[in-house]
Amino acid sequence: MNSGPALVLESVTKRYATVTAVDRLNLQVHAGSILGLLGPNGAGKTTTLRMILRILLPDEGHIRIFGRELDDSGQDLIGYLPEERGLYPRMIVREVLTFLGTLKGLSGVEALRRTDRWLERLGIAEWAHRRVQELSKGMQQKVQLIASLLHDPPLLVLDEPFMGLDPVNARLVQDCLLELHARGTTLILSTHRMDQVEMLCDAICLLHHGRAVLSGNLRSIKQSYGNNTLLLEFDGQADGYHLTPFASRINRQGRVIELRLKPGTDHRSVLQFLLQQGAPLTRFELIEPSLQDIFIETVQSSHA
Amino acid sequence: MRKLARIVWREYWTRLRSRAFVLSTLGLPLTMAAALAVPLWIASRSSSHQVRIAVVDGTGRIAQDLVRALEQVQGRGSRLSVTELIEHPSNLAAVRDQLRKAVLEHRLDGFLIVPDDAIKTGTVEFAARNPFEPQLTETLTQALTRVLLFERLREKHLPLDDATLFATPVRLGLFKIVGTTMAEEHGQAIVPAILLATILYATLLMYGMTTMRAVIEEKSSRIMEILLSSVRPIWLLTGKILGVGAVGLTQYLIWATAGAILTAYARFAAQMLSPGARGPQLDLPLGMWIWLVVFFLGGYLLYASLYAAVGAAVSSEQDAAQIQMPVTALVIASFVLFVPLMQNPNSTTSIVLSEIPFFSPILMVLRICLETPPLWQILMAILLLGATTTGTVYLAARIYRVGVLVYGKRPSVTEILRWVRYS
Numbered sequence: 001m002n003s004g005p006a007l008v009l010e011s012v013t014k015r016y017a018t019v020t021a022v023d024r025l026n027l028q029v030h031a032g033s034i035l036g037l038l039g040p041n042g043a044g045k046t047t048t049l050r051m052i053l054r055i056l057l058p059d060e061g062h063i064r065i066f067g068r069e070l071d072d073s074g075q076d077l078i079g080y081l082p083e084e085r086g087l088y089p090r091m092i093v094r095e096v097l098t099f100l101g102t103l104k105g106l107s108g109v110e111a112l113r114r115t116d117r118w119l120e121r122l123g124i125a126e127w128a129h130r131r132v133q134e135l136s137k138g139m140q141q142k143v144q145l146i147a148s149l150l151h152d153p154p155l156l157v158l159d160e161p162f163m164g165l166d167p168v169n170a171r172l173v174q175d176c177l178l179e180l181h182a183r184g185t186t187l188i189l190s191t192h193r194m195d196q197v198e199m200l201c202d203a204i205c206l207l208h209h210g211r212a213v214l215s216g217n218l219r220s221i222k223q224s225y226g227n228n229t230l231l232l233e234f235d236g237q238a239d240g241y242h243l244t245p246f247a248s249r250i251n252r253q254g255r256v257i258e259l260r261l262k263p264g265t266d267h268r269s270v271l272q273f274l275l276q277q278g279a280p281l282t283r284f285e286l287i288e289p290s291l292q293d294i295f296i297e298t299v300q301s302s303h304a
Numbered sequence: 305m306r307k308l309a310r311i312v313w314r315e316y317w318t319r320l321r322s323r324a325f326v327l328s329t330l331g332l333p334l335t336m337a338a339a340l341a342v343p344l345w346i347a348s349r350s351s352s353h354q355v356r357i358a359v360v361d362g363t364g365r366i367a368q369d370l371v372r373a374l375e376q377v378q379g380r381g382s383r384l385s386v387t388e389l390i391e392h393p394s395n396l397a398a399v400r401d402q403l404r405k406a407v408l409e410h411r412l413d414g415f416l417i418v419p420d421d422a423i424k425t426g427t428v429e430f431a432a433r434n435p436f437e438p439q440l441t442e443t444l445t446q447a448l449t450r451v452l453l454f455e456r457l458r459e460k461h462l463p464l465d466d467a468t469l470f471a472t473p474v475r476l477g478l479f480k481i482v483g484t485t486m487a488e489e490h491g492q493a494i495v496p497a498i499l500l501a502t503i504l505y506a507t508l509l510m511y512g513m514t515t516m517r518a519v520i521e522e523k524s525s526r527i528m529e530i531l532l533s534s535v536r537p538i539w540l541l542t543g544k545i546l547g548v549g550a551v552g553l554t555q556y557l558i559w560a561t562a563g564a565i566l567t568a569y570a571r572f573a574a575q576m577l578s579p580g581a582r583g584p585q586l587d588l589p590l591g592m593w594i595w596l597v598v599f600f601l602g603g604y605l606l607y608a609s610l611y612a613a614v615g616a617a618v619s620s621e622q623d624a625a626q627i628q629m630p631v632t633a634l635v636i637a638s639f640v641l642f643v644p645l646m647q648n649p650n651s652t653t654s655i656v657l658s659e660i661p662f663f664s665p666i667l668m669v670l671r672i673c674l675e676t677p678p679l680w681q682i683l684m685a686i687l688l689l690g691a692t693t694t695g696t697v698y699l700a701a702r703i704y705r706v707g708v709l710v711y712g713k714r715p716s717v718t719e720i721l722r723w724v725r726y727s
Contacts, residue, residue, distance in 0.1 A: 017722070053533040055709065072536060080533040086526025091318060102310045103534035147530060 004067065006031040006155050006186040007052065012061035014047050014210075021047040023210035024061070029188060029203070031066070031154075034181055036197040036218070037190040039207035040299055045190050046083065048207065049157055052188070053080050065155065076105040079153035083160050083190075085144050089133035094119070096132060097147055104151035111150065118146040122172065138169050145173060149180065156180065157188045162196060174200070194292040204291070206298055213302045214294070222288040229293070230267055232257040232274070233283035241277060246270050251293065260289065308539050308546075315518065315547025320554065328510070329555050333562035341570075355413045355440060357432075358388035358403050360396070362420035366451045367391055370418075373447040384443060387412065400431075407433060416444065423455045446473070496592075497646065497673035503559075504600060504666050505639040509632065511552045512607040516624060518544055519615030519708070528708045537705040541616075545608045545697075552604060553597075595672050595682065602689040603665025606696055607635060613700035616707030617723075623714040638663040642670055649674045659685050661692035699724060 009027040013020065022044045029035045039045050050056040051063060054075050063070040065077055087096050094115055101111030119125045122142045127135055135143065141164055149156055161177070162170045177200070181187060191197060197204060197218075204221065206214040214221065232238070238257050243250060246269065249260035261267060267286055274281055289297075319325055361367040371386050378384060393399040396417070406412040414432030422428055428448055430441070450468075457464055522528045531540055610631045618624045641663060645654045649671045658667040658677070664685040671677050706723035707715075715723075 050529075050709075055529065055532040075534055078533065080530060082526070082529040082533075084526040084529060086528070086530070088318075088522075088527055089525055099310065099314050100530060100534070103307055103531065105307075 004031055005029060005064075006033075006066055007188075008062075008064040009048075009052075010062040010064070012048075012051060012058045012063060014044075014051060014056060015059050021210050022051070022058075022207075025207075025210070025212055027205055027212065027215065029155075029186060031186050032181070032184045033202040034177075034187040034189060034200050036201035036204040037188055037207065038192075038194075038197065038204055038295060043207040044210040045207055046159070047210075049080075049082075049159060049188070049190060052157060053078060076151065077154055079104075079148040079151065079156040081145055081148040081156075081158040081161055083163070085141065087132045087140065087143060087147070090131055092128075093124075093130055093132055093135065093143055094128040097143065097150060100147045101150040104153075106151050114150050114152075115146070118150065122146065122176070137164055138166060141165055142169070142173070145176070153185070155186045155188070157190075159190045160192070161189065162191070162193060194290065194295060198291050206295065208299055208302050214298050218291070221294065222291070225289045225294060227286050227288060228261045228263075229287050229289045230257075230259040230261060230270060231283065231285040231287050232259065232281065235280040235282050241274065241279060243270070243273075246273070249293070249297070258290065258293065260293070307535050308543050311535070311540060311543025312547040312550065315544055316550045316554075319514075319548065319551045325551065325555070329558050332559055333566065336563065337566055355384050356387040356411075357384065358390065358406070358412055358415040359386050360390045360393055360399055360403070360415060360417045362393070362396070362418050363422055363455070364392045364420075366418060366423075366455055369451045369454060370447060373450050374443065377443050377446045377450070384440065388415075404431070407431070418448075423452055423459065426452060449473075494646075494674070497670050500596060500673060501639065501642050501666050501670050504596075504603065504669060505635065507552055507556070507600065508603050508607050508665065509635050511548055511604060512611040512631070512635070513628075514551075515545055515548045515608040516611035516615035516628065517621065518548060519612050519704070520618065520621055520624060523616070523619060523708055523711070532708065537708065538701045540708075541609075541612055541697075541701050541704045545605065545612060548608065549601070549604050552600075556597075556600070592672065596669055598686060599665045599669050599689070602661075602686065602693055606661065606665070606689065606693045607631065609693070609697040609700035613696075613703040613707070616700075616704040617710075617715055617720050618707075619711050619714070627714070634662045638666040641667060645670060646674065650677075655681065659688060661685075661689045664689050702726070 005028045007027070007029040009025055012022060012025045012027075014022040025044075025048065027048075037045055037048065047056065051058050052070075054070055054072065065074045068074070091099075094112070097115040097119075098108065098111040101114060102108055106114070116125070116128070119128050122145070124135075124139050124142055127139060132140065132143065145161065148158070156177075158177075161173060165173060174196075177187060187200075189197065189201060201218055203217050204215065205212050234255050234257075236255070238252060238255050243257070243259060246262060246265050247259045248262045251258040259270070261270075271284055274284075359367055359370060361370075367389050371389075374384055374386065390399060400415075400417065403412065403415040407414060414430060414435065417429045417431070419425075419427065419429075430444060435441070453470060454464060457470075522531065535543075611628065614624055614628045614631060618627055641657055645657060645667055648654055654667075654671065655677070657663055658671050659681065660667075668677075668682060668685045672682065702724045703720055706726055707720070
């Protein structure tokens, strides 16, 4: 696989009547990588995805896909799972998929062949001849996913791909995505589930008010925040310990505390303090900050 | 282009198999068959049904002649029979009252009162539960005219030999001039004109709205975004309009075939019932069919694009109900205008109206049907229609492009206009 960029956004801007949804956004997605597109609601994620899909045209800037300017034919290189899922409710599953496949440039026969293979692969082959509206929500999700990757696109854009899936199906979809990744497909994932981003993504781009406030390789971003976070777990309730003198941020979640050390604070002094208090510690670990933390911190600081 | 074909085909094929299509396609020929068969059936029943009338002859001179004249006027298998003859009634009021009772008790169907001065005045009265029955009154009038004429001649002592000749009514033959030929007119232009106008009106409205609903459906089922990630909105819109239009043409074809078979059958049936009867006349010259298809296509494209724009602008059918009103009003207006146009198809108003693109699909077809407007008028209407349609399709495409991605509140007209200008 060549390691050149699969997708480049150069100073891309999109304005609506009163707001600038995307503001001079620069973005590079390396071929074969998985990019997590993050951001709070209304940050411009959907508009960005829609411009990549050429559903919307940018007011300014350029979008290049695999080295050439994105045009109508470039649409066939991309698969898309939109956040707002939708299929023709009264159409037969197999016919919808074949139709959508042909819209991406497949021949009718080829689209049908691939449809059957994917329905089999995702375990819904026996529903192939049912109407879409007869399917459960989870099954419709899978059908929708098939629609996005039927034409085997080198670039796959997924908006909240795990939404509404039970753990078993989420795992199935995840395996599917990892298999595509292994075969060299470039993936762009837009999601609010930070745990999945940490698990799947090579790089992230955090949007806020239409701008990229943080972007790059996930590993290096986390490293740049340093090993200054303490993960504490207690046998029992974790509150009641006065930890503010040590911490710049404290995140309490039941029996767990995530604590960002103040600069210059030695983590051992925290341990000492807790032992003096007789705290029933079961875990004391120095870790990188979680993406969730980085996300919240970045968004909050860019508000100021 | 292959993608466009796919879109057209999906639209066409799923619609063709839908219950709505099957019902509406079968519905119209069945209704038409019923509309033709029921009158025939009633006619066949009532021809065997005898109408019994009483004749009260105040003159005391014409009763016998009238009975004979009625038989002559009706010809064979007459259905009118005089069951009671009263000459010189001593008390007319009492007789009338008695006859009225007989009618109410169904012993009699009606009665004719010839006053004693009828020969001079020509005034006769007929009473029945339903006196206005064209065929019946026609028969009575003819017979009475003849009998009274005889009496008048007899009074003046004029020879009666040629009386039948005198009594022969005028038959005004109507001829329609079409180019170099003249065809005798029996209302065969009016019937198809009304029929065509109705069909055009119904199909323009029906398929226009179908296009609108199809757009709303894709919007509300949220499949739009996937479609737009594969094809440009203009192809989506074009595919939708062409697909639904093809369904319309298919329906026309089925109806035309059914219509041809039915007309042939109805004519055959009419011949069987009463030899010499014409039966329904629905023949259309080939040229007429070509104009019909041209104007249907033009009108359909015009209205379908407008309806599609409405569908793209709203998120639900409830919202659509309000915004579509101006469009629907145009279709309805062209149907309503067809009454004044039919009365005077060649007036300046009619000509101007039939040139207006929003009306011409129905009104120009009507004028072509009723008389033959100059070719330039037809061509100009087509030209104007084509130009306007190009405009509305362009406009619709621009509204569609933005509208299909906008959900929520129903947009205002100014908002929609801003979409059009939107780059």
